[in-house]
Amino acid sequence: MIRSAKQLAEALGQALDTTFEVAVIDDAVSVDYVQARRRLAEVHPGSSLLRVVLxxxxxxxxxxxxxxxxxxxxxxxxxxxxxxxxxxxxxxxxxxxxxxxxxxxxxxxxxxxxLMSRTYASLDELIAELGWLAERAQSKR
Structure with a gap:
């Protein structure tokens, strides 16, 4: 499991397509979805926490x-x-x-x-969840 925000940002940057923007902010990773023009989620790798704002x-x-x-x-x-x-x-x-x-x-x-949050068990699970969030954000526009 990746515990560093920088390492997680690099892994997500490689795994996600260009409709996502990934940045490290303090000890968290911000994931923006370009097509929805907003932040999709905030990921805290130390606690494996994915946080979203509804x-x-x-x-x-x-x-x-x-x-x-x-x-x-x-x-x-x-x-x-x-x-x-x-x-x-x-x-x-x-x-x-x-x-x-x-x-x-x-x-x-x-x-x-x-604010709502959940934990994730693996990078693959996190990537799949970010995909679901992106689909949902796109359908809400």
Whole structure:
């Protein structure tokens, strides 16, 4: 098992195609998916932990605000949680907070986010999971 962020970044860089960008940030490896224009996951090789951020954004639904927006965000996140829990992810203990969107055309759109993580047993398992995350990110665009 690879325990160094630098070694893991090199291994992922060789194994993944060019639609992925891999970088070492502190003791973790950041994996971005170019086609979705966002970070796909953060990998912590020391603990074999794969962490993802799930979000619900409503740029195309300006009629939602206040409690209705919060309820819609929580409902969409619940659907995402179910899909990720089925793959062995668990929710990290952090408070859900609305935040500004990363999308340039929707700077004022609230985004509701939660962190989820799971462990991986091998580099092959990690690569397969990053592939699933990329497919999911692409289908959400």
């Amino acid at each position: 979000g619900a954004e409503f740029a195309d639904r300006p009629e939602l605000e206040g409690d209705r927006l919060r309820a819609a965000g929580q409902e969409e996140l619940a659907e995402e949680f179910a899909a990720f829990r089925a793959r062995g992810y668990h929710e990290d203990e952090v408070e859900q907070q609305p935040a500004a969107s990363n999308e340039p055309e929707s700077e004022e759109t609230p985004v509701y986010v939660r």
